[in-house]
Amino acid sequence: MINIKPKAQVAYFSMEITLENCIKNFAGGLGILAGDILRSASEKKFPMLAVSLLYKHGYFKQLISKKGKQEELVDKSDFSKLKLLPFKINLNISQDKVVLRAWEYILKSNEGIEIPVYLLDSDWPENREKHRRLCEHLYDGDLRKKLKQSIVLGRGGVKLLEKLGESNISKIHLNEGHGALAAIELFLTSKKRSEKDKIKEVRKKLVFTTHTPVVAGHDIYFGEFLLKYQPDFPLKIKGLVENDKINFTNLAMFFSSYINGVSLKHREVSRAMFPAYKIDSITNGVNSSLWTAPEFKNIFNKFIPSWEEDNSLLKEAEKIPLAEIKKAHQEAKLRLIKLVEEKTKLKFKEDIFTITFARRFAPYKRPSLLLDDLEVLKKLNKRIGKIQIIYSGKAHPNDVVGQTLISEVNKRIKKLAREIKIAFLENYDIEIAKVLVAGSDLWLNNPVAPNEASGTSGMKAAHNGVPQLSTLDGWWPEASPEKTGWIIKDDGIKNNLLEVLSEKIIPLYYKREGEYFKICRRAISLNAAKFNSQRVLGEYIKKAYRD
Incomplete structure (x- = not known):
């Protein structure tokens, strides 16, 4: 055992974690959330560590062809900031011994403590070729690779903690069901004698966050298939197998002492899906320092000096003069206009109302909703007020419908x-997102409820005084939506998206500018002050991490 004894109290297991834009260890909201919570742990000096995988080829680099179709390229990472640890971890997959090694990345936010992040890697000469390649891509579509990655994260992660000598770890936090096999590793290595006592011991150690409000989103494997790769899986434990299938979300819930969804609405959806468990809610948030644009950092520093140490102080944004809010917003908008021109050659204008839809392209998110009635949109642009629109986002390589939506x-x-000038910015990433959430005039979000567990992009926009227009799903019902933005009414057949734009939002922007910027300011004082990852971390410490 390596004689390293950090003081981490919690180990955070996540299939993706956003570290830096050049380290392609993330695909979307799950990884962003993980990175943001860890940054807040650094800021609040709460000792944690994190475990994930090292993806040599990342998620994918997106190109949009001349025909408007998504093309996927390898997106290699820059690993120069990673340190290879000296020890090896032995893992059994099927009948093979697989050697893992770990890379260390030190994450630090502001003047906070160092948070070590360990990335497990199987690409070593001792391994068979198929095992060397199992961590090449994040969210590989191959079911076998998907399961093997879960084995690496869950069981490999627990073995990693042993190698690190992490005796202070009181909780392992599973961020989604990918790491559920950590429970099996803890169960099988428990020194307790009875099955009941082993389960009790594991439950004391594990906490679990679910992010998936639809059945199809959970990782489910047939027993025979799982046993092929994990022959020691304890199928006989009552409650783990249903109709010869193992649901990894259920597996994680079964072995956890605390379970939460990621919004109040998602909690109710999760309780209906898994009625056997007590499920709480901790609504997501974003890291204020990371997602606040320089223009807004300047005015926050001027009027709310300690906001980065205590994000809840952003509630004091009401004392910032509207002229300062407008000035910062227009400066951020100029950076947005510059980015659009660099990426697409389109020349957007500073004085035209700019609507942005930027997120993963998935059917339930309905990216094309704004463009459903082109004639009405043209009339709105001509008679009510000029608009310009920005789209950005990827569809999973296996999501045919999502790719069709991009086309x-x-x-x-x-x-x-x-x-109407409309830009599609290809290869959506952290740096593009930072510019979009700061420089847009309206953040558009229109998922089919209740499919959005939380959503966080609107929270990032709120940190920069950008109001949101959204259906009542995810975090939005908790966000004083009529004070900080607007609601899309949607019964599944028809919606009032264009009506709200033409009757409320666009006339307000062009004819009652002061009222528009009051909404922008309230987005900061009400939403940014609440929906930040410092608050999220505090809730996890209070509800989940303390015995």
Whole structure:
């Protein structure tokens, strides 16, 4: 055993974690949330460590073809800031011994403590070729690789903690069900004699966060398939197997002492899906320091000097003069306009109302909703007030419908090209997101409820005084939506998206500017002050991490 004894109290297991834009260890909201919580742990000096995998080829680099279709390229990472640890970890997958090694990345936010993040890697000469390649891509579509990655994260992660000599770890926090096999490793290595006592011991150690409000989103494996790769899996434990299937979300819940969804609405959805368990809620938040643009950092530093140490102080944003809010917003908007021109050659204008839809392209998120009625949109642009629109986001390589939506949006963009400037920014990443959430005039979010567990992009926008227009899903019902933005009413057949734009939002922007910027300011004082990852971490410490 390596004689390293950090003081970490909690180990955070997540299939993806956002570290830096050049380290392609993330695909979307799950990884962003993980990174943001760890940054807040650094800021609040709460000792944690994190475990994930090292993806040599990342998620993917997106190109949009001339026909408007998504193309996927390898997206290699820069690992120069990672330190390879000297020890090896032995793991059994099927009948093979697989050697893992760990890379260390030190995450630090502001003047906080160092948070070590360990990335497990199977690409070593001792391993068979198929095992060397199992960590190449994040969210590989191959079911076997998907399971093997879960074995590496869950069981490999627990073995890693042993190698590190992490005797202070009181809790392992499973961020989604990918790491559920950590429970099995703890169960099988427990020195307790009875099954009941072993389960009790594991439960004392594990806490679990679920992010998935739809059945299809959970990792479910047939017993025979799972046993092929994990022959020691204890199938006989009552409650783990249903109809010869093992649901990894259920597996994680079964072995956890604390379970939460990621919004109040998601808690109710999760309780309906898993009625056997007591499920709480801790609504997501974002890291204020990371997602607040320089222009807004300057005015926060001026009027709320200690906001980075205590994000809840952003409630004092009401004392910031509207002129300062407007000035910061327009400066951020100029950076957005510059980015659009660099990426697309389109020349956006500073004085035209800018709507942004940027997130993963998935059917339930309905990226094309704004463009459903092109004639009405043209009339709105001509008679109510000029608009310009930005789209950005990837579809999973195996999500055919999501990719079709990208193509469809780009077709409609071409149809509107003479009347309305619409930009599609390819290869959405952290740096693009930072500019979009700061410089837009309206953040658009229109998922089919209740499919959005939380959503966090609107929270990032709120940190920069950008109001949101959204259906009542995820975090939005908790966010004083009528004070900090607007609600899309949607019964599944029709919605009032264009009506709200034409009757409320656009006239407000062009004719009652002061009222518009009051909403922008309230987005900061009400939403940024609450929906930040310092508050999230505090809730986890209070509810989940303390015995």
